[in-house]
Structure formats: structure tokens, C-alpha cells
Amino acid sequence: MFIFDVETVAEESFLIAWDFLDRTGSIDDVDQAMTELGDEIIALLSRGESNKIRIANLAIDAYRKRHDAVAAQCRKTLQCPSHEAKEKGPFRGPSDV
Numbered sequence: 001m002f003i004f005d006v007e008t009v010a011e012e013s014f015l016i017a018w019d020f021l022d023r024t025g026s027i028d029d030v031d032q033a034m035t036e037l038g039d040e041i042i043a044l045l046s047r048g049e050s051n052k053i054r055i056a057n058l059a060i061d062a063y064r065k066r067h068d069a070v071a072a073q074c075r076k077t078l079q080c081p082s083h084e085a086k087e088k089g090p091f092r093g094p095s096d097v
Helices: 006-023 030-046 051-076 079-086
Strands: none
Touching: 006 030, 006 051, 051 079
16 A cells, blocks of 8 residues: 655645746746645645646646736736736745745
């Protein structure tokens, strides 16, 4: 019987997804990104996903889809919340919170 540690899988999945999004410059609002990734990872674990790479990839895809939609809305309305987030100061990673 295979037993996995949910907390370890959640943490490793989050770190994989965070690292990718950070390296690609996809994170505008650190707090929002942390919340969205965490919520998505919890939802995936709740549905029975256990592969940390798959969970990270699905969380990244969900994050990017939401933010692509926000970016499209920004272009339409010329109002973008990410500009406000960038004015908050230098980048803070998950360990700074």
C-alpha cells in the first residue's frame, strides 16, 4: 500500500509552481499569487491528485489562465490592478511573508 504525506506533496508542489512563475516573471502580486496557488493545490489534493509535478503544472496552468483573462481585461479597460501591486515595492518571495 502506498501512503504519501499530503503536507509534503502540497509544499513541494507549491515550491515547484512558485519557482516557475517567479522565473518567468508571472507574479505581479505576491500575496495574491500565494493564495491562488495554495487554493488550487489544496483543491487538486482534495480531488485525489498525488503527483507533485502534475499538481504544480495544473496550478501553474490555472494561475496563468486567470491572469491571462485579467490582462485581457486590462487592455480593454486600460485599468490594471497589477500596476498598483508593482508600486508596493521590491519582490518578496514566499519565505519573506
